[in-house]
Amino acid sequence: RSSGDDHLDSLIRQRRDLVGPTSMLFYDQPIEMVEGQGVWLFDGDGKRYLDAYNNVPVLGHCHPRVIDAVAQQMVRLNVHTRYLDEALHRYAEQLLGTLPLDSGRLVMTCTGSEANDLALRLARLHSGKQGVIVSAAAYHGNTAAVTEVSPSSMKQGQVPDFVVCIDLEPLNDESLDAAAYLDTQVANAIELLDERGFGCAALLIDTIFSSDGVYADPAGALAPAVRRVQHAGGLLIADEVQPGFGRTGSEFWGFARHGLMPDIVTFGKPMGNGYPVAGLAAPEALLAELSAQTGYFNTFGGSSVAVAAAQAVLDTLVEEELQANALSTGNELLSGLRGLCDEFPQLARVRGAGLFIGVDIVSADNQPDPLTCSRIINALRHRGVLIGAAGLYGNVLKIRPPLCFKPEHGHLLLEQLRQVLINDLG
């Protein structure tokens, strides 16, 4: 045993004794990260890890533009949105310009959970209904209200009666008419919610279905289902916390791949490259309905420093052409993974768009295989590559590197994955 092992054991004990058990550590052998730079993370022993997991540092870890913007603003002033702030207006104008909303307005929060919580309030207030349709393994955040519409957070996915879930697993069958399937599922869900007396206030979806296992295709498949919800008086809340800000490559927002017109768009994670900033965009009329009742204030949401961070991220995304890089590097990675799929029977199929990729891991009899999925992820971690798991059964490799990920990083990931499949599964 090295002194490094003793140090890690001591950290694990401290964690158990001092930090709530609510948040689990990654990996069988936890890592103490001490530094980040671009696509790399470094542990206490100076070991380097390729970060293909974290959807937050969209520009790369510790990007100097964001650090400078935050530091300079912190030195000058940090107040909340009860004062006029030209920088907030500039940011809002730029961000709203990327969205197809009529008379859209921006509300800044600190987390994606707060944004989704507010979106639910708006949808219920506007529709006068309570029911919500979500995907079967969805995660939309951690507030009490949002947890209720996050089946992945509930024991055995059990949700309250005002929530109906859509199972995406049948979409793995490529001969299925995805648009017709989703439309039928949503029609049934609306009927069920009506029967139960709740009605349908919203379809709340992460348009790349990150927690369900990255169902990115076929583009356009969601459109009929969404029209049906809107026709029934419900709103489409597009949760862009995962797919937004260029990650899917072809479009800046994930919902755009489906040709959708959302009523409310929520966003977060990559928006501040690690600085906690999130928010939603909604039509002015919808927000006015809430203002007439109670209003909404968020002390840190949209503060001067939050806006500085968000502006630096948006500017850098454009200047460094990271969306285009997500598309080209993502396509290369997708095709490399498809090659591995042909070679190794454990890899059943690859799904994804841009630098948001899922790989289904299955057993010899073609069943979801969460155990092998976990072994692959942990073996990769020992080889210095970090990815995660997703899916209703936890059997999907989830790959979401910073958007500055280059083909050589993709090659490294593919090579290490190949080594794991050949050598580490025994």
Ligand code: PMP
């Ligand atoms: N929506 C989606 C799709 C998410 O993945 C997450 C976070 N994993 C959230 C919302 C909640 O965001 P936050 O953790 O910033 O509250």
